[in-house]
Amino acid sequence: MKDLKGAGRFFAHYLGKYWQKLSAVILLTIMSTYFQVKAPVFMGHAFEDLAKYMQLYLNPATRATATRTDFNHAILNLIIFYILISASMLISSLLISQVAGRSTGTMRIGLFRKMQRMKISYFDTHSDGDILSRYTSDLDNIFNAMNQALFEVFNSVILFVGMLIMMFRQNATMAWITIATTPIAVILATIVIIKAEKYVNRQQDDVGKLNGYINEQITGQKVIITNGLQEDSINGFVKHNDQVKRTTFKGQAWSGILYPLMQGMSLLNTAIVIFFGSWYVLNGSMSQAAGLGLVVIFVQYAQQYYQPISSLTSLYSMIQLAITGARRINEVREQPDEVAPENGKTFAGIDAKINLKDVHFGYVPHKEILHGINIEVDKGQMVALVGPTGSGKTTVMNLLNRFYDVDSGAITFDDTDIREMDLNNLRDNVGIVLQDPQLFSGTIADNIKFGTPDATEEEVFAAARQANIHDFIMSLPDGYQTQIDDDNSIFSAGQKQLMSIARTIITNPKLLILDEATSNVDTVTEAQIQAAMDNVIAGRTSFVIAHRLKTILNADKIVVLRDGEVIEEGSHKQLLAEKGFYSELYHNQMVFE
Amino acid sequence: MTSLMTFMKKYRGDAIIATLATLVIAFATLWQPRILQEMITAILARDQGTVFNLGIQLIGLALLGIVAGVINTIFSAKTAQEVSADMREKGYRKIQTFSFGNIEKFSASNLVIRLTNDINQVQMVIMSVLQQITRIPILFIGAFILAIITMPKFWWIIVIMLILIVAVSAFSFTRMGNYFEKLQTTLENNNTLARENLMGMRVVKSFVQEQNQIKKFSKSSDEMTDTTIRIGNLFSILMPAFFLVGDLAVAGSILLVGSMVTTDPSMIAAVQAFISYLMQILFAVVMGGFMMTGASRAFVSLGRLQEIYDTEPELTFPETPETDLTGDVTFEHVSFTYPGDQEPVLQDISFSVKAGEMIGIVGATGSGKTTLAQLIPRLYDPDSGVIKVGHEDIKQVNESSLRKTVSYILQRSTLFSGTISHNLRQGKEDATLDDMKWAAHVAQSAEFIEKLDNQYDAKVEERSANFSGGQKQRLSITRGVIKQPDILIMDDSTSALDARSEKLVQEALDKELNGTTTIIIAEKISSIIKADRILVLDQGKLVGMGTHHELVRNNEVYQEIYRTQKALEEV
Ligand SMILES: Nc1ncnc2c1ncn2[C@@H]1O[C@H](COP(=O)(O)OP(=O)(O)OP(=O)(O)O)[C@@H](O)[C@H]1O
Ligand SMILES: Nc1ncnc2c1ncn2[C@@H]1O[C@H](COP(=O)(O)OP(=O)(O)OP(=O)(O)O)[C@@H](O)[C@H]1O
Numbered sequence A: 001m002k003d004l005k006g007a008g009r010f011f012a013h014y015l016g017k018y019w020q021k022l023s024a025v026i027l028l029t030i031m032s033t034y035f036q037v038k039a040p041v042f043m044g045h046a047f048e049d050l051a052k053y054m055q056l057y058l059n060p061a062t063r064a065t066a067t068r069t070d071f072n073h074a075i076l077n078l079i080i081f082y083i084l085i086s087a088s089m090l091i092s093s094l095l096i097s098q099v100a101g102r103s104t105g106t107m108r109i110g111l112f113r114k115m116q117r118m119k120i121s122y123f124d125t126h127s128d129g130d131i132l133s134r135y136t137s138d139l140d141n142i143f144n145a146m147n148q149a150l151f152e153v154f155n156s157v158i159l160f161v162g163m164l165i166m167m168f169r170q171n172a173t174m175a176w177i178t179i180a181t182t183p184i185a186v187i188l189a190t191i192v193i194i195k196a197e198k199y200v201n202r203q204q205d206d207v208g209k210l211n212g213y214i215n216e217q218i219t220g221q222k223v224i225i226t227n228g229l230q231e232d233s234i235n236g237f238v239k240h241n242d243q244v245k246r247t248t249f250k251g252q253a254w255s256g257i258l259y260p261l262m263q264g265m266s267l268l269n270t271a272i273v274i275f276f277g278s279w280y281v282l283n284g285s286m287s288q289a290a291g292l293g294l295v296v297i298f299v300q301y302a303q304q305y306y307q308p309i310s311s312l313t314s315l316y317s318m319i320q321l322a323i324t325g326a327r328r329i330n331e332v333r334e335q336p337d338e339v340a341p342e343n344g345k346t347f348a349g350i351d352a353k354i355n356l357k358d359v360h361f362g363y364v365p366h367k368e369i370l371h372g373i374n375i376e377v378d379k380g381q382m383v384a385l386v387g388p389t390g391s392g393k394t395t396v397m398n399l400l401n402r403f404y405d406v407d408s409g410a411i412t413f414d415d416t417d418i419r420e421m422d423l424n425n426l427r428d429n430v431g432i433v434l435q436d437p438q439l440f441s442g443t444i445a446d447n448i449k450f451g452t453p454d455a456t457e458e459e460v461f462a463a464a465r466q467a468n469i470h471d472f473i474m475s476l477p478d479g480y481q482t483q484i485d486d487d488n489s490i491f492s493a494g495q496k497q498l499m500s501i502a503r504t505i506i507t508n509p510k511l512l513i514l515d516e517a518t519s520n521v522d523t524v525t526e527a528q529i530q531a532a533m534d535n536v537i538a539g540r541t542s543f544v545i546a547h548r549l550k551t552i553l554n555a556d557k558i559v560v561l562r563d564g565e566v567i568e569e570g571s572h573k574q575l576l577a578e579k580g581f582y583s584e585l586y587h588n589q590m591v592f593e
Numbered sequence B: 001m002t003s004l005m006t007f008m009k010k011y012r013g014d015a016i017i018a019t020l021a022t023l024v025i026a027f028a029t030l031w032q033p034r035i036l037q038e039m040i041t042a043i044l045a046r047d048q049g050t051v052f053n054l055g056i057q058l059i060g061l062a063l064l065g066i067v068a069g070v071i072n073t074i075f076s077a078k079t080a081q082e083v084s085a086d087m088r089e090k091g092y093r094k095i096q097t098f099s100f101g102n103i104e105k106f107s108a109s110n111l112v113i114r115l116t117n118d119i120n121q122v123q124m125v126i127m128s129v130l131q132q133i134t135r136i137p138i139l140f141i142g143a144f145i146l147a148i149i150t151m152p153k154f155w156w157i158i159v160i161m162l163i164l165i166v167a168v169s170a171f172s173f174t175r176m177g178n179y180f181e182k183l184q185t186t187l188e189n190n191n192t193l194a195r196e197n198l199m200g201m202r203v204v205k206s207f208v209q210e211q212n213q214i215k216k217f218s219k220s221s222d223e224m225t226d227t228t229i230r231i232g233n234l235f236s237i238l239m240p241a242f243f244l245v246g247d248l249a250v251a252g253s254i255l256l257v258g259s260m261v262t263t264d265p266s267m268i269a270a271v272q273a274f275i276s277y278l279m280q281i282l283f284a285v286v287m288g289g290f291m292m293t294g295a296s297r298a299f300v301s302l303g304r305l306q307e308i309y310d311t312e313p314e315l316t317f318p319e320t321p322e323t324d325l326t327g328d329v330t331f332e333h334v335s336f337t338y339p340g341d342q343e344p345v346l347q348d349i350s351f352s353v354k355a356g357e358m359i360g361i362v363g364a365t366g367s368g369k370t371t372l373a374q375l376i377p378r379l380y381d382p383d384s385g386v387i388k389v390g391h392e393d394i395k396q397v398n399e400s401s402l403r404k405t406v407s408y409i410l411q412r413s414t415l416f417s418g419t420i421s422h423n424l425r426q427g428k429e430d431a432t433l434d435d436m437k438w439a440a441h442v443a444q445s446a447e448f449i450e451k452l453d454n455q456y457d458a459k460v461e462e463r464s465a466n467f468s469g470g471q472k473q474r475l476s477i478t479r480g481v482i483k484q485p486d487i488l489i490m491d492d493s494t495s496a497l498d499a500r501s502e503k504l505v506q507e508a509l510d511k512e513l514n515g516t517t518t519i520i521i522a523e524k525i526s527s528i529i530k531a532d533r534i535l536v537l538d539q540g541k542l543v544g545m546g547t548h549h550e551l552v553r554n555n556e557v558y559q560e561i562y563r564t565q566k567a568l569e570e571v
């Protein structure tokens, strides 16, 4: 029940802008309900007219006056009403299908939009598959419910209200008797719904987990195959699968029994109406004939009174799935956005220097990774970050791009704190080649111009040439138009890194960050890229992280990080002369023969 | 369909109970109007005794209905869940027999959709079929027979009505099938896009491509929206059309009776019953129609699952007895082409490695190093030539013997969410803490693992996001060495390691895994300088083989690589 409010707000938000269509649906539903109630009246007329006609016809004296005009008229009315019923049904269900389809589409895009605004830390700590199941399972459930239950919900509510009005108009006491059991039904339904809600919530959470498991396992299938872990993977799957089976069974069973319960309640209620109704009539002031007639009418009302409740409950499992789906999507919608300043300063380039001042940072509270880093970079300089793995080099890069924000201290570009800059503008100017090159589905050309979708063909070629991947691409049968995606690698690991470099070069960033950009690339190719990049880097401020020290020998400044602290700083020559940590690293790697 | 039946067979009992319960419900539904009718008569006759009796019957019927309804729900839900869990498991088991090639063909994100969304479609249909299955035919046939009996002359009205209904259904169902097919494909596309955005969120953000990705996703999402609306429109036609046909049949019969009534007055009474039977037929048809829509979506999904079930693994291992293989590796004239490609990636490669040797492989990016390494654990089969491990053709060796012997550390280190020990046990199922510590010392990961709060039970997040690149690599080396394999293949596995850690790893490997054949693919010559032999690959051909000293002297390709790595100053 507690999710109901959230779901209410969720649907109000997404359905709100379809209020015109939805009002039309309600209007049409009222109309079609009216027609449905009214049609039998015309049928009755038709039979009456026919009977009259027969009487006249069978009597030889009046046979000449017998005509079927009235009868034909009634049939005509009947047919018109039938057509109106179907027409209003058709129009309202066309409208509903529009509303359900479009609003689910908005929800889907909304979820994606939200995803694009959230903090990196959310993705680092949540299962991809679980997030994806909100697209594939929860949104599907919401759509089904809207598509199939929306009409029924309106229809039932209208019928229900209509019945109440009719009953109270007829006889208030009998009406009270008829609805007397409603509280019991409501209590029963509440109990069942609380249970059902609990299990359907669990069901969808388990479906999310299963989805997460399958997604992660199949994404890492190569590890599973090479380690012969298939049996293990199946065992883990079976556990999740059984769990889903159990909770889905409970969820579906609990939400499914509401319908037979309410149908039974309807019959019990009828019995009560009969018992108490007769007693009331027989002991009342009414004439017995009139009273009994009333009971007969109310027996029928009692059944019709429960009709809308039953038909709603027959769709309840669908509705509950939608409520749960709304909760799970709300969970994501409520996540904090990335903090971006309102009227951030824009910056068009670095005029003087970049400063990291006493930067402290930790990914999780109480576990500081960077303990007061100070780095100063002049415009146009190339700074190399070296240090043992896990010392915090990538972390520094994460901060420069504001994937994360510093805990204390500041990062400034020309004395402006980057947290005061417009976030998109900042990222536009900071080009980063990430340690893990991720490609996207599309053509090779699309991937290279990922950051600058309107780059010309020449620009794409030039970037690919600089990254030394042009010749390989041209050797493919479809060249730049070859379809790729991240799983379906036609690239070797090194080639993928080259793609990632090309993708960054083409954006022409003011500040270039290379995080192990060529770690899988052979040194000959790397040297060629470097020669090409010398032009790119010249005059541009850049940060380079590399374990292959050969790549950074020409850096203006080498900063050595260890355990989140800067321990040495200087040019290659200076650091070698210091015979400290750097010099040891260098000798470890470079000593031949 | 046949496949669905095989899955259902196991739960025959539950399905039958569910079906029997619907019979009871059908009975209760048919019986109830009668009791009410009699009751009203009794009330009007002021027959208190009968009213009381009938009232008790009504309550009994209500309870019976509740019990049967609950039983039906429980057993339908049970059957639907069991069957769909089995289908999912079968699919997953099948996927686990797939080779690298199969996985790339299907793509991970599509397989996930099939195992979740598609199975869900089937499950919903099983559930609703079991709740309705006997009711619809009973209602339909009963009403049909009664209608014919009441007004035999009007048989043709029923026939025309049914023909029209069949025509309407045929019109929409044939179209719906295609749309449902399309729907599942667009769903897959959405999933692929959302998934790659999750995985590449850092890339998207750093290129400020959020808006363009939203645009791209919206396009794909709109396609799905359009398809759902098309389906919705077809569906919207269905119900009103059914009603219209039925209603017109009703009006038509009354009109006809009107013209015939003069010759046969009894028809007036008969036609009223006839109409109510027509309505019941219509009701059955409408319910059937609902079910058919669900079913036509489920059929599409079944077909998509069948594709998984029917896929033959691209390579299979023989069921030969478990053997102990030594660490010798031989390639005899091996050539290899990736499936779907024309150009071979490896051409006529021959070499042999003795157990315990250390072999380095170098070569330009894309020269085929990874490809060559992948052939040793038989992730792909070569086009021609023979590969032997421990003097046995690997095509004749069973899978677990080969996996036991060869440990292959992939170029892209992948860990699974869970704990560190859970990941390490993937290398050796029954690894003790001591085993883990030993392996972690070899791979130089102990240094950071033991600083973590929970040490070997520390949490690993999705995409191992909470570890640095070098830490990930060292963890995957740890996983690779923990089982002390006879053959260890490291595909550029130290690329993200600093020189000092790398050196320590090498020394530890040398000391602790002395009898192991190590095949090291590397870009840095310092990583393989001590190798017994180094293979030099160039565009898929083996162009050199020898020690560092030999190659430096006589191999041009190697010399070029060496030149780019020489220290600036001689030390
Ligand atoms: N799955 C695949 N399907 C088709 N072609 C592929 C596939 N994987 C690799 N290739 C192609 O095969 C060639 C060799 O790739 P391989 O991965 O063996 O190179 P590599 O020598 O390991 O390179 P790197 O040093 O970059 O890792 C490359 O040209 C690549 O484009
Ligand atoms: N998302 C995260 N959540 C928690 N801890 C993290 C996260 N990312 C990194 N860490 C931790 O922060 C520390 C520094 O990691 P970082 O990636 O900056 O290292 P690095 O110097 O770039 O190493 P490498 O050379 O291996 O890439 C490591 O101990 C790592 O475990």
Ligand SMILES: [Mg+2]
Residues within 6 Å of the ligand: A492, A493, A494, B369, B370, B371, B411, B491
């Ligand atoms: Mg490779």
